[in-house]
Amino acid sequence: MTSRRDFLKVTGATGTGLVLGLYLDAKPRPGETTKAAFQPNAFLTIRLDGTAQITVPKVEMGQGVRTALPLALAEELDLDWSKIEVVNAHPGPDFKGMQTGGSTSVSTTWDSLRKAGAAAREMLKGAAAAQWNVAVDRCRTEKGFVLGPGGQKLGYGTLADAAAKQPVPKDAPLKKPADYRLLGKWTPRFDGPAIVTGKAIFGLDVRRPGQRFAAVLRCPVPGGKAKTWDEAKAKAVRGVKAVVEVPTGIAVIAESTWAAFKGREALAASATWDEGPARDFRSAALETKMRTALTGPADDARREGDTETALKAAAHLIEAEYVFPYQAHATVEPMNAMAAVNSDGAEMWVGSQSANRAHERAAAALALKPEQMKVNVPLLGGGFGRRLGTDFSTEAAQVAKAAGGGPVQVVWDREDDFRHDLYHPATLHRMRAGLDASGSLAAWAHRIAGPAVMRSWTGGQKVPVQASVESNGAYDIPYAIPAIAVDFAEVEAPTPLGWWRGIQIVPNVFARECFLDEVAHVLGKDPLALRLQLLGDRGKVMFGRDEADIQRLKKVLELATAKAGWGRKLPAGHGLGLACHAYDGRTYAAQVAEVSVEKGQLRIHKVVCAVDCGLVVNPAGLEAQVEGGIAFGLSALFTQITWEKGRTIQTGYADFPLLRLPDMPTIETHVIPSAEAPSGMGEPPVPVAIPAVLNAVFAATGKRIRRLPLGPDSFK
Amino acid sequence: MPTYQLTVNGRARAVDADADTPLLWILRDTLGLTGTKFGCGQGVCGACTVHLDGQAVKSCQTSLQEAAGHAVITVEGLSKDGSHPVQKAWIVEDVAQCGYCQPGMIMTAAALLKHKAHPTDGDIDEAFADHVCRCGTYPRVRKAVKRAAGGVK
Numbered sequence: 001m002t003s004r005r006d007f008l009k010v011t012g013a014t015g016t017g018l019v020l021g022l023y024l025d026a027k028p029r030p031g032e033t034t035k036a037a038f039q040p041n042a043f044l045t046i047r048l049d050g051t052a053q054i055t056v057p058k059v060e061m062g063q064g065v066r067t068a069l070p071l072a073l074a075e076e077l078d079l080d081w082s083k084i085e086v087v088n089a090h091p092g093p094d095f096k097g098m099q100t101g102g103s104t105s106v107s108t109t110w111d112s113l114r115k116a117g118a119a120a121r122e123m124l125k126g127a128a129a130a131q132w133n134v135a136v137d138r139c140r141t142e143k144g145f146v147l148g149p150g151g152q153k154l155g156y157g158t159l160a161d162a163a164a165k166q167p168v169p170k171d172a173p174l175k176k177p178a179d180y181r182l183l184g185k186w187t188p189r190f191d192g193p194a195i196v197t198g199k200a201i202f203g204l205d206v207r208r209p210g211q212r213f214a215a216v217l218r219c220p221v222p223g224g225k226a227k228t229w230d231e232a233k234a235k236a237v238r239g240v241k242a243v244v245e246v247p248t249g250i251a252v253i254a255e256s257t258w259a260a261f262k263g264r265e266a267l268a269a270s271a272t273w274d275e276g277p278a279r280d281f282r283s284a285a286l287e288t289k290m291r292t293a294l295t296g297p298a299d300d301a302r303r304e305g306d307t308e309t310a311l312k313a314a315a316h317l318i319e320a321e322y323v324f325p326y327q328a329h330a331t332v333e334p335m336n337a338m339a340a341v342n343s344d345g346a347e348m349w350v351g352s353q354s355a356n357r358a359h360e361r362a363a364a365a366l367a368l369k370p371e372q373m374k375v376n377v378p379l380l381g382g383g384f385g386r387r388l389g390t391d392f393s394t395e396a397a398q399v400a401k402a403a404g405g406g407p408v409q410v411v412w413d414r415e416d417d418f419r420h421d422l423y424h425p426a427t428l429h430r431m432r433a434g435l436d437a438s439g440s441l442a443a444w445a446h447r448i449a450g451p452a453v454m455r456s457w458t459g460g461q462k463v464p465v466q467a468s469v470e471s472n473g474a475y476d477i478p479y480a481i482p483a484i485a486v487d488f489a490e491v492e493a494p495t496p497l498g499w500w501r502g503i504q505i506v507p508n509v510f511a512r513e514c515f516l517d518e519v520a521h522v523l524g525k526d527p528l529a530l531r532l533q534l535l536g537d538r539g540k541v542m543f544g545r546d547e548a549d550i551q552r553l554k555k556v557l558e559l560a561t562a563k564a565g566w567g568r569k570l571p572a573g574h575g576l577g578l579a580c581h582a583y584d585g586r587t588y589a590a591q592v593a594e595v596s597v598e599k600g601q602l603r604i605h606k607v608v609c610a611v612d613c614g615l616v617v618n619p620a621g622l623e624a625q626v627e628g629g630i631a632f633g634l635s636a637l638f639t640q641i642t643w644e645k646g647r648t649i650q651t652g653y654a655d656f657p658l659l660r661l662p663d664m665p666t667i668e669t670h671v672i673p674s675a676e677a678p679s680g681m682g683e684p685p686v687p688v689a690i691p692a693v694l695n696a697v698f699a700a701t702g703k704r705i706r707r708l709p710l711g712p713d714s715f716k
Numbered sequence: 717m718p719t720y721q722l723t724v725n726g727r728a729r730a731v732d733a734d735a736d737t738p739l740l741w742i743l744r745d746t747l748g749l750t751g752t753k754f755g756c757g758q759g760v761c762g763a764c765t766v767h768l769d770g771q772a773v774k775s776c777q778t779s780l781q782e783a784a785g786h787a788v789i790t791v792e793g794l795s796k797d798g799s800h801p802v803q804k805a806w807i808v809e810d811v812a813q814c815g816y817c818q819p820g821m822i823m824t825a826a827a828l829l830k831h832k833a834h835p836t837d838g839d840i841d842e843a844f845a846d847h848v849c850r851c852g853t854y855p856r857v858r859k860a861v862k863r864a865a866g867g868v869k
Binding site: 060061062063064186188189191192193194195196197198199200201202204205207213238255256257258261329330331332333334379380381382383384411413414620624627628629630631632635652653654658659660661662664666667 | 733734737738741744745746748749750751752753754755756757758760761763790791792794795798803806807808810811812813814815816817818819822840841842844845847848849850851852853854855856857858
């Protein structure tokens with residue numbers, strides 16, 4: 001969709017080449033409260049030496065935006081990909097829409113970036129045509145050059161200054177997909193060479209003259225505060241320079257990270273705590289409350305037909321409870337941020353998915369105006385939603401100020417990261433299905449009970465479930481069933497919460513797709529045949545705020561099962577399972593997993609994934625997101641965060657068993673060719689992986705798994 | 717305070733720090749070699765892997781005292797220009813996603829191939845069992861190791 005409010009203008013001075021500012025009105029996503037108009041969120045500079053600099057208005061956390069977004073612009077502009085420099089935007093008035101999440105980076109910038117590229121291309125052609133005294137439409141572009149009808153050839157650098165004086169075309173023609181030279185081709189990520197040589201700069205790698213390092217001693221119970229501590233204990237450690245109090249705890253400032261950690265360790269032994277309102281919080285108690293909420297009042301997310309009557313009248317009622325635990329993000333780069341404060345203002349270096357919020361909140365914490373603070377965004381060593389939070393950036397600003405200005409780099413260690421995450425909350429799911437006398441699925445009820453993630457984004461404000469994320473993946477069940485009821489019963493928990501790759505779609509699709517398999521089993525139907533039947537011949541269907549094309553979902557299901565050999569004879573003890581989902585009605589994914597269980601050990605041999613995400617910008621990036629998304633989903637089969645006495649049991653990777661290389665299945669990715677606008681691929685593969693595997697476990701063993709994580713007793 | 721001598725990427729360095737300081741922090745904070753990453757500090761994620769006399773070790777579990785007198789190679793010193801066969805294979809297979817854990821993976825791959833020119837899948841499993849990549853680059857890590865196989869001297 002093209003926003004009519006996009007516009008382009010030349011922003012550079014003569015003699016600097018062609019500098020194009022692109023102003024666009026970014027579409028707000030659910031949960032976004034600010035709606036700013038006329039956002040300049042990409043800049044293009046063509047320098048006199050022919051190199052092009054592209055400023056990327058989203059942040060790179062492994063999802064490939066520093067490759068995909070420049071590709072869209074470079075395609076229309078016919079840039080020489082080897083002469084491109086990609087730089088990160090700074091949050092502020094020029095870049096108000098840097099929030100990066102929800103698999104939206106490509107879909108929300110795609111049109112604007114291509115239009116900017118096309119406009120610049122026409123301006124360069126116009127400049128060349130004027131110089132050669134030929135008609136513009138007789139000129140064409142190729143890999144950084146304008147070519148004339150008589151064999152003339154001028155590089156973009158040579159033309160840049162003259163091009164800047166050309167009028168900015170309003171509707172420069174966009175290329176036809178058949179003419180693409182870059183889009184759709186395998187392009188290794190832009191940052192690869194810097195990454196493999198250790199030159200890539202992540203937040204933790206930022207180094208400033210005179211910087212110090214800090215570790216913050218925080219209450220092990222989120223929300224608690226230090227009552228007493230003996231700062232002399234920390235100061236006795238070599239390299240420790242200062243001990244300061246900040247709202248989140250006691251910061252130890254030192255010459256090195258190690259000294260800060262050692263100083264904090266010494267300080268910890270002396271600290272006493274007011275553990276605050278969460279001090280008695282336990283996972284087991286929360287589960288009891290959630291179970292009670294499964295049959296109490298709830299907010300309707302979707303209600304079609306009279307589900308309760310249909311369930312009562314059902315010839316056969318199927319019921320099951322599904323359990324999904326708390327999860328941590330566990331990015332390999334722990335949280336960190338560096339800040340420097342002086343009399344004029346402040347500067348911060350932070351790998352933030354929410355750079356504008358991080359900027360505004362840190363400035364507010366320092367009693368500065370945002371324009372008095374500059375924020376730099378280095379590479380993010382993983383995000384997965386964790387870095388949408390601003391806790392760690394605001395804290396770093398506070399530490400720097402308390403320490404006399406800095407620069408100070410606040411470094412979290414692995415235990416900090418697990419103990420003070422913004423967690424994905426646990427949920428319980430009460431699933432009910434009613435079969436009528438003819439053996440048709442007549443009614444479907446999905447009750448979700450758990451803490452509301454959205455409150456973490458709205459400062460505690462309740463958001464109506466239909467405008468929230470709590471029932472995503474459940475309310476948009478794509479199957480045609482006469483009566484459907486999906487509702488959410490909020491259960492309060494005193495823990496910090498936040499966005500996690502796939503958000504609530506992960507547990508909701510886990511419950512939905514596994515339970516549908518249960519229905520298929522009771523009906524004596526093949527799980528694929530039942531899904532195809534329930535998807536039916538419908539086309540586009542509106543679910544709440546999202547429209548999904550049922551036929552696109554059906555096609556990925558057919559493709560994945562065909563490629564996986566659904567129905568084929570399997571080795572003894574093996575099983576195939578499938579699941580599918582239409583993510584926000586934008587990206588369609590289906591997966592077939594092949595597993596075996598031997599001596600209580602699950603082995604996931606292979607996952608075949610079919611996707612339809614519209615036009616593929618970069619297959620290298622797409623396949624990486626599918627592989628990574630599946631790995632993220634599969635890890636959640638094994639990991640959990642549990643609470644006892646208000647603190648997490650888990651403190652590191654040793655007790656949070658993420659999937660590792662030896663256990664990674666073979667992944668096969670198949671793409672439905674499409675000329676539709678590109679959607680997103682960061683999250684869509686995640687939720688489908690879990691039910692595909694668990695349905696395969698059922699096929700292999702007859703054991704239905706309704707509770708995660710898997711444990712030694714899961715297969716008994 | 718004792719001064720420790722070690723060779724880092726071919727260069728002799730004298731370091732004045734406590735004996736038990738992990739090599740990781742000497743590299744990152746004292747010598748400014750930030751290519752070696754801090755992931756867990758508990759020896760279970762592999763992000764800090766470097767070579768000590770040609771063996772892959774976790775620099776968060778190697779003290780300055782243990783490293784003293786030995787040759788340390790970090791990702792910055794693997795090649796002058798990114799031309800090590802493992803680095804080249806990593807680019808061709810487009811292994812990295814966020815890239816944060818990759819220097820550790822690359823150092824493990826380089827050490828593996830130095831000792832075993834043509835590793836089996838089982839050898840690769842064993843070598844990388846201690847590495848965490850939250851982005852899930854594992855299938856491409858395996859491919860890149862195989863692509864680089866035979867090319868590491």
